Amino acid sequence: MKRTPLYDTHVALGARMVEFAGWSMPVHYPSGIQQEHIAVRSDVGLFDVSHMGEIRVLGEDATKFLQFATLNDPGRLKLGRGQYNMLPNDRGGLIDDLYVYREKENEYLVVANAANVEPVLTQLRGLASDYACHVVDESSTWALMALQGPGSALLLGRVVDVDLTELRKNATVLTAVSGCPVKLSRTGYTGEDGFELFCHPTDAPIVWDVLGDEGALPCGLGARDTLRLEAGFPLYGHELTDSTNPLCTAFTWVVKDKPFYGRDAMWGRSCPRRLVGLKLEARGIARQGYRVFFEGRPVGEVSSGTLSPLTRESIAFAWVETPAGQEGTAIEVEIRGQRVAATVVSPPFFGQ
Amino acid sequence: MDIRDNLRYATSHEWATEPDGGLVTVGISDYAQDQLGDVVYVELPEPGRKVAAGDAVAVVESVKTASDIYAPVSGTVEAVNEALVDTPEKINESPYGDGWLFRLRVEDASELRTLLDPDAYRRAAAEED
Numbered sequence: 001m002k003r004t005p006l007y008d009t010h011v012a013l014g015a016r017m018v019e020f021a022g023w024s025m026p027v028h029y030p031s032g033i034q035q036e037h038i039a040v041r042s043d044v045g046l047f048d049v050s051h052m053g054e055i056r057v058l059g060e061d062a063t064k065f066l067q068f069a070t071l072n073d074p075g076r077l078k079l080g081r082g083q084y085n086m087l088p089n090d091r092g093g094l095i096d097d098l099y100v101y102r103e104k105e106n107e108y109l110v111v112a113n114a115a116n117v118e119p120v121l122t123q124l125r126g127l128a129s130d131y132a133c134h135v136v137d138e139s140s141t142w143a144l145m146a147l148q149g150p151g152s153a154l155l156l157g158r159v160v161d162v163d164l165t166e167l168r169k170n171a172t173v174l175t176a177v178s179g180c181p182v183k184l185s186r187t188g189y190t191g192e193d194g195f196e197l198f199c200h201p202t203d204a205p206i207v208w209d210v211l212g213d214e215g216a217l218p219c220g221l222g223a224r225d226t227l228r229l230e231a232g233f234p235l236y237g238h239e240l241t242d243s244t245n246p247l248c249t250a251f252t253w254v255v256k257d258k259p260f261y262g263r264d265a266m267w268g269r270s271c272p273r274r275l276v277g278l279k280l281e282a283r284g285i286a287r288q289g290y291r292v293f294f295e296g297r298p299v300g301e302v303s304s305g306t307l308s309p310l311t312r313e314s315i316a317f318a319w320v321e322t323p324a325g326q327e328g329t330a331i332e333v334e335i336r337g338q339r340v341a342a343t344v345v346s347p348p349f350f351g352q
Numbered sequence: 353m354d355i356r357d358n359l360r361y362a363t364s365h366e367w368a369t370e371p372d373g374g375l376v377t378v379g380i381s382d383y384a385q386d387q388l389g390d391v392v393y394v395e396l397p398e399p400g401r402k403v404a405a406g407d408a409v410a411v412v413e414s415v416k417t418a419s420d421i422y423a424p425v426s427g428t429v430e431a432v433n434e435a436l437v438d439t440p441e442k443i444n445e446s447p448y449g450d451g452w453l454f455r456l457r458v459e460d461a462s463e464l465r466t467l468l469d470p471d472a473y474r475r476a477a478a479e480e481d
Binding site for chain 1: 389390392393395411413414415416418437444
């Protein structure tokens with residue numbers, strides 16, 4: 001199993017380590033998922049996401065290439081900015097969802113999910129052969145941490161030499177933490193203000209300790225999952241897969257009107273099912289794979305579900321037949337043979 | 353790992369007390385609650401239900417996962433810990449105390465002897481870890 005540069009730090013902190021996409025990762029620390037979740041909503045939490053993949057795309061045609069290979073348009077990015085993006089296959093589905101940062105006019109850093117680094121590389125390299133650009137796997141040369149929560153700017157401002165009020169969402173800046181060079185990005189996966197910090201692997205424990213000493217609570221993948229779900233963000237392998245069409249989700253905005261790989265297959269498909277949010281009206285937790293019923297018949301299934309640590313409501317994403325997916329529709333989720341009442345809602349599941 | 357000397361254990365991590373007036377109290381071990389993480393939801397059996405050893409009779413859900421709880425011995429559900437409905441975290445805080453799950457009226461107390469003693473359970477849990 002692969003270890004991030006922060007493995008020893010996690011073990012020393014008493015984390016429960018689990019296997020995730022071939023990596024040994026902290027699922028939670030002794031504080032527990034709920035406390036970690038609340039820390040990010042109310043103050044500040046710190047995540048190790050070094051398992052994610054970094055892929056550099058550079059060369060004369062890099063912009064043109066990524067405009068074709070991905071659904072969003074990296075050509076619209078100002079230098080130093082990042083965007084949420086998706087990598088389509090040729091069947092109207094997705095190979096992965098991505099974050100794409102434009103570092104130079106024709107140089108990008110693509111961040112991919114840990115489980116999908118290989119398929120993403122294969123796809124990008126395959127398509128890049130027609131373009132004047134290179135695809136370089138830099139996954140092992142970067143450590144990545146996420147500092148998330150309403151208190152993150154204040155905390156980070158104490159340890160970096162840049163004015164963070166000037167750093168807009170999705171913008172990046174090069175700085176240093178305790179002498180360690182850090183590429184700082186105002187991005188995250190929690191629905192809160194926050195930052196992601198790219199640094200050299202050997203510097204990661206130093207940066208982590210500085211942020212921890214300033215008061216950021218270490219948070220594991222468990223809280224990362226409940227936070228993203230509560231915020232209404234999809235997770236590849238759950239909401240998004242190689243057979244799910246992003247045009248049948250609330251993330252249609254990612255798909256820009258331009259030529260892209262697999263475009264005809266994607267636009268040619270109808271939406272028999274749509275991705276919707278659910279809120280349970282009674283006790284119980286809707287888990288991935290549980291069936292959803294509308295007017296007594298099965299119409300789909302849950303893709304992710306949890307008890308919101310913040311609202312204590314039982315929330316979920318589900319793929320349901322389009323007529324059952326209207327906001328406000330009364331449906332049911334089958335939990336261990338019992339049908340539990342639920343309502344179709346529009347994420348995010350908090351702060352509305 | 354807190355393993356109590358006065359209890360017997362199932363390999364599926366439930367604990368059971370010695371019968372007291374025919375009643376056996378059942379919960380999950382400290383090891384089990386630690387493995388689960390924050391418990392957020394508990395489904396308890398109906399009082400009066402007859403259960404056989406090994407039957408799935410309750411469900412304990414953590415943030416991440418749902419786990420079946422099996423009856424360690426046969427009997428009739430005499431009482432359930434209703435307090436867990438609103439405060440499931442008691443299972444984390446006090447797995448051998450306030451976090452108990454249900455009480456069974458047992459007919460054959462000798463069934464308890466098929467469960468692991470504390471030393472055997474300690475070894476079993478250590479192997480799993």
